[in-house]
Amino acid sequence: MTNPTRIEINCETGVESIIELTDAEVAQMEADRVAAAARKAEEDAAASALATLKASAKAKLIAGQPLTAEEADTLVI
């Protein structure tokens, strides 16, 4: 089975080449993909948690209920 290929454009000559990735490059791509996905998941989770806290803070304000410190942090800079 062949590895994926990449397009390389030589800016000096304008020559375009199609180059098969080495096994090491494929492994690096996979490692990069996993790491990036993990960081994105962390960011998404943090954003979701913040949105939940804001919604809770808003609901409590409307209802005249006390906020938790975490909820207040979403309102006060």
Next chain:
Amino acid sequence: MANTMTLIEAKTLASSATSITFSSIPQTYTDLKLVTSARMSLNSTAYGLNFNGSTSGYSYKRLWGDGSTANSGQGSSLTIMEGILAVSQLSNTANTFGSAEIYIPNYTSGNNKSVSVDALMETNGTSAYTELYAGLWGNTAAITSILITPADSGSFVQYSTFYLYGIKNS
């Protein structure tokens, strides 16, 4: 203040491609500007940059929105300058392409290299990414090649375009 801007190379994909590399970049400009219009074959929302084949020293801070909330994130000690939210993905409106302008000042200098990115996903819907991104490659080598590679296992689809400009300030 830049007073010249020259197209170094342009590539429009005739068929899908895993990644694109601009190599042997001339060292005769002051700054580089990379402009992309891209769409992914899978539900993958980002691509990354790699300079000179180096797999170390990358970091970033970014602000991004998804249509409902504003978010921030950062990464350091990375093997690639990842997370540039500049592509439309499979689930987005057909035939839409995300776009980005990537500015790399002083790419031949002996200092670490900074990168600024203005990127967005394109789709006819309420949820789409837009991003401001500050990247750093902690390396003093002049940039001679740039690899643009998807953050996921997908490919850039046909008609994705990649333009590399050189900018001189004198």
